[in-house]
Amino acid sequence: MEFLGLYNYWVFAILLMTGLYAVISRANLVKKLIGMSIFQSAVFLLYISMDKVEGGTAPIIQANAPDQLYSNPLPQVLILTAIVVGIATLSLGLAIVVRISEAYGTIEENEMREMDEE
Amino acid sequence: MSPLSVHLPALQVVVPLLTAPLAILLGQRGLAWAAATAASLFSFAVAVALVLQVGDSGATSYEMGSWPAPYGIELIVDEFAALLLLIVTGASSLALLVAHNSLVKEIAEDRQHLFYTAWLLALAGLCGIVVSGDAFNIFVFMEISSLATYILVAGGPKRQALSAVFKYLIMGTIGATFYLIGVGLIYMLTGTLNLADMEARIHEVSDLNPILVAGGFITIGLALKAAVFPLHGWLPGAYTYAPHAVTVFVAACSTKVFLYVLLRFDFFVFQGNLPGHIAQFSGFILPLAIAAALVGSAIALFERDLKRLLAYSSVAQIGYIMFGASLVSATGLTAGIAHMFNHALAKGTLFLAVASLATTYSTLTIDGIAGAAKRMPFTMAAFVVAGLSLIGIPGTAGFVGKWYLVLAAVEGGVPGALLVVPILASSVMAVLYIWKIVESAYFSAQAPNAEVQGNGRSEAPWWVLTVLWGAVLLNVYFGLEPSLPLELAREAAAALLARP
Secondary structure, three states, X not given: OHHHHOHHHHHHHHHHHHHHHHHHHOOEHHHHHHHHHHXXXXXXXXXXXXXXXXXXXXXXXXXXXXXXXXXXXXXXHHHHHHHHHHHHHHHHHXXXXXXXXXXXXXXXXXXXXXXXXX | OOHHHHOHHHHHHHHHHHHHHHHHHHOOOOHHHHHHHHHHHHHHHHHHHHHHHHHHHOOEEEEHHHOOOOOOOEEEEOHHHHHHHHHHHHHHHHHHHHHHHHHOXXXXXXXXXXXXXXXXXXXXXXXXXXXXXXXXXXXXXHHHHHHHHHHHHHOOOOOHHHHHHHHHHHHHHHHHHHHHHHHHHXXXXXXXXXXXXXXXXXOOOOOOHHHHHHXXXXXXXXXXXXXXXXXXXOHHXXXXXXXXXHHHHHHHHHHHHHHHHHHXXXXXHOOOOOOOHHHHHHHHHHHHHHHHHHHHHHHHHHOOEHHXXXXXXXXXXXXXXXXXXXXXXXXXXXXXXXXXXXHHHHHHHHHHHHXXXXXXXXXXXXXXXXXXXXXXXXXXXXXXXXXXXXXXXXXXXHHHHHHHHHHHHHHOHHHHHHHHHHHHHHHHHHHHHHHHHHHHHHHOOOOOOOOOOOOOOOOOOHHHHHHHHHHHHHHHHHHHOOHHHHHHHHHHHHHHHOOO
């Protein structure tokens, strides 16, 4: 049961490693960015999993139900910020790939390296 | 205390942050540059005021939006932070002062105002990292400064700048994400993001394993950002291909800011809580630091490109700083922290000299600048003095940090004294690689196919030379009168070690 209870965290770890592996193993820059994006998304999952309080509901205070159990809203707010950061990083990365493609005519890392060594 | 001085920590971040959009609105014709420089000089003035204030009344804390800590975001400026603010804003100001002359060749005029916007964001981010006392806030500022720095580096004229910046972006993002995972794990167990509160609440945690994992993630993530050997892969490319003024700025301060956060976490947050953490930290960092000092200098010996050579020398110098920290003694930390300041000064001046050389030479290799001393005597003389400071000759700023490093190592008895050997070996290599450049500039005839022909003088513009020599004089001044960085470093080291 304990294994299943930590289901979210297993998914987090697997996604994290999948993303990291893609970043390291792929030579195509767009694929690297996809890996980086998966890697960052895994962390979003970590934060979102930790804020869930069992039986808790959305943290909105209601007049007719004063003693509700609420989930922790703070990690969600944090991760909203982190998602924005992730999008900014991804778009900057893609913009750089566009310029690399203009300057080199390729987005394969090994081909770029060969062109630089010439 | 006057009302304004209470807000100094916030002003440090807010002024560059708000000037950034202003720089876009001001547009071209040098106005954006003037605004950026003014904002940077103002930040420097604020940093000086903060140094004085911290010296008078100790660490100051500022509640952002009047929300009390630990619920709101707290800004803390202690001696360590004040010293770092001085480095960051000083480096930015020096680099911006020459940027107008230096960037003309490298960035199209209709893009320059956007470039200064990115610069101001990078400055705001770096200042924010230093003053913030909130772990998540540090992450946000880290990403602000990093994203802006990627843009700055990508402005380099060669296409290799793009591949270098892509590598930097990937590695930097992985580092920041590791840091975020570590902060998340700590938050999960303590429910707080305020560093001081975190320190206190980790005491109450019964299972320390997740904290240990968090310590690992944070240390590795920040080491990646700070280019601690062997995670320095992004650094040489980024320094080499960035526009020259950007290299001055980035090389002088960005890695130091991440080292600062690294030390803050490992000493301030984890030291009192994780049994044996500091021994682990020391055992982990010390071999890396020594390897960095040796490998960085050794690669620099064989490099022919000036900026890449100096970049590998930075890898070695980061090793020195970490070496001091990993000794975990008051003298060791003092040495490491003081060396942050002194190395920033020496390396910043060297890259300023390179920027000055670049006004005449476009091939900045050892062969490319052969005979440069005849054409640019003032620039090369400045390069020599800054080079001496990098090597650590007495009377220059670089000497002070290294002298304390040696003292700290010798304090450890015979095994400690043995540690001096790699440090000295690395310094000898520094003599050799600086000499290589000096020999080419002073004693080699111009290559027959050199792009710059003739023997006439063609010095850099007087303004660039003035800034360069101002920086050189600072190197000499802080070599003869090192009390300012040393006192701040000593207080910072005491504060880092004083945790329960």
